[in-house]
Amino acid sequence: MGRTAFAPQHPGGAALILRYAGHDATEGYAGYHASGLIEETLPSSCLKGKVDRSTINETWTRSQASPLAPSSDPSQIPPDDPKPPLHSIINSYDFEEVAARTAPKKAFTFYSTAATDCWTRDMNESMYKRVWFLPRILHDVSRIDTSTTILGHIVKMPIFICPTGLAKMIHPEAEKALARAAQATGIIEILSTSASHPVEGIVAEAPGYPFFFQLYVNRDRKKSEELLAKVNRLGLKAIFVTVDAAGRGKRESDERLVVDEVVVNPVTGERILPDKKGGGLTRMMGSYLDASLSWKDLAWIRSLTKLPIVLKGITTAADAKLAMQYGVDGILLSNHGGRNLDYSPPAILVLLEMHKLCPEIFDHMEVYVDGGIRRGGDIIKALCLGATAVGIGRTFLYALHYGSEGAEHLVELLKDEMESVMKLIGITNLSECHPGLVNTLDVDHLVPATDGHPPGGRK
Numbered sequence: 001m002g003r004t005a006f007a008p009q010h011p012g013g014a015a016l017i018l019r020y021a022g023h024d025a026t027e028g029y030a031g032y033h034a035s036g037l038i039e040e041t042l043p044s045s046c047l048k049g050k051v052d053r054s055t056i057n058e059t060w061t062r063s064q065a066s067p068l069a070p071s072s073d074p075s076q077i078p079p080d081d082p083k084p085p086l087h088s089i090i091n092s093y094d095f096e097e098v099a100a101r102t103a104p105k106k107a108f109t110f111y112s113t114a115a116t117d118c119w120t121r122d123m124n125e126s127m128y129k130r131v132w133f134l135p136r137i138l139h140d141v142s143r144i145d146t147s148t149t150i151l152g153h154i155v156k157m158p159i160f161i162c163p164t165g166l167a168k169m170i171h172p173e174a175e176k177a178l179a180r181a182a183q184a185t186g187i188i189e190i191l192s193t194s195a196s197h198p199v200e201g202i203v204a205e206a207p208g209y210p211f212f213f214q215l216y217v218n219r220d221r222k223k224s225e226e227l228l229a230k231v232n233r234l235g236l237k238a239i240f241v242t243v244d245a246a247g248r249g250k251r252e253s254d255e256r257l258v259v260d261e262v263v264v265n266p267v268t269g270e271r272i273l274p275d276k277k278g279g280g281l282t283r284m285m286g287s288y289l290d291a292s293l294s295w296k297d298l299a300w301i302r303s304l305t306k307l308p309i310v311l312k313g314i315t316t317a318a319d320a321k322l323a324m325q326y327g328v329d330g331i332l333l334s335n336h337g338g339r340n341l342d343y344s345p346p347a348i349l350v351l352l353e354m355h356k357l358c359p360e361i362f363d364h365m366e367v368y369v370d371g372g373i374r375r376g377g378d379i380i381k382a383l384c385l386g387a388t389a390v391g392i393g394r395t396f397l398y399a400l401h402y403g404s405e406g407a408e409h410l411v412e413l414l415k416d417e418m419e420s421v422m423k424l425i426g427i428t429n430l431s432e433c434h435p436g437l438v439n440t441l442d443v444d445h446l447v448p449a450t451d452g453h454p455p456g457g458r459k
Contacts, residue, residue, distance in 0.1 A: 086402050086409055092374045095398040095410060103401050107169035111397045114338035116250050121338030124372025127346040131381045132439040136426035144419045145429040150389050151238050151308050151366065153210045156186030157415055158383060158430060162370050162393030163214035165194030171400045178400060179205040181407035190214050190240055203234055212238040217290040228304045239305055244313025244336055246291045298326050315344050317357040318451045330366040337371055337393055347371050351385045352440060352447045362386045376417025383433040
């Protein structure tokens with residue numbers, strides 16, 4: 001059996017291509033990739049001819065059963081339990097519960113998992129619950145405005161859809177559906193380097209609407225240069241450079257679902273085999289990332305684009321100060337949803353650390369946070385502590401189980417919760433958010449007093 005020239009370059013390794021040799025790979029391909037990707041990435045010389053559909057009969061179709069096709073892969077088959085109607089979803093937790101029951105097992109496991117003990121993932125949410133409001137009364141709150149600006153772009157709410165990979169695992173339209181939802185609700189979507197659809201296909205869903213782009217820097221720097229050139233050409237409005245992915249977290253739930261085959265990194269040629277360390281989608285996806293990325297490379301990125309640059313993955317005040325010194329346009333306080341380094345601090349604590357050690361940053365750049373935001377009240381707490389806007393990732397993926405309508409419904413639920421909280425703490429617009437509206441005493445003792453040392457720690 002001959003091997004195609006493309007097989008060794010396939011991001012999932014040649015083994016995935018060869019497993020389908022002689023079989024119809026359409027169903028397995030469509031579960032992860034955009035329909036036009038082949039035409040856009042492979043030369044015409046790879047076209048071997050067109051299928052004579054008159055030769056496709058029931059006998060041939062049955063013979064094409066493949067162990068990797070979603071219809072026969074147990075981890076890809078959703079449970080028999082049907083999704084409840086969308087109107088019955090009344091908060092973000094409902095979306096997660098429904099996805100856990102009714103989405104393909106592999107999709108929910110990949111989305112929900114986090115590094116090692118998942119402590120940071122859980123503390124991201126828990127820390128918001130330890131911040132209390134200090135409500136003010138007898139204010140005229142008959143009119144509420146939740147709009148603001150993000151990097152100069154007017155949005156109806158201070159939230160953005162975080163960049164997430166492999167969204168097609170839960171809905172075929174993936175980021176395209178999220179793009180329509182973002183436009184319909186007036187929020188921002190940040191497109192991922194690992195998106196399931198090409199960038200041009202996503203932005204075409206909402207012509208003229210502002211999109212941001214998240215950049216993973218490739219070991220092959222030329223590939224990143226080409227990608228940024230495309231982003232510039234397509235008119236996206238900002239670059240969020242992920243800076244917390246020098247290594248990939250050990251996401252054990254994901255690794256337990258590994259396919260029993262060799263995975264080959266298309267850039268380095270590194271062979272990743274299922275072993276006692278597991279395998280999983282995380283190990284497949286992260287192997288092309290450039291672990292040599294450093295502060296000096298910001299000048300290289302700046303030379304490739306005139307768009308605002310935001311650093312995604314700041315977890316200390318010390319690095320926030322460095323970001324300001326290097327002149328970036330914003331920072332996203334993020335621990336990658338707890339998916340990389342477990343026991344890295346929740347963003348709400350980093351916000352408090354910045355108030356203590358470098359409050360001047362809030363006057364020099366926009367500061368965003370993500371991780372653990374599940375309620376409209378969480379959004380208001382973050383804004384009271386200095387955030388410009390917040391990012392939400394996993395919950396949008398769970399909502400995507402219902403398509404663009406699910407994502408729109410999630411935004412409306414959060415908007416209703418925000419408006420209720422704003423009325424009850426006595427403010428009418430987001431410019432009135434300030435630290436005096438929240439009580440952080442329950443978590444203040446967790447905030448470092450100096451760079452690199454916790455309160456009472458070693459000197």
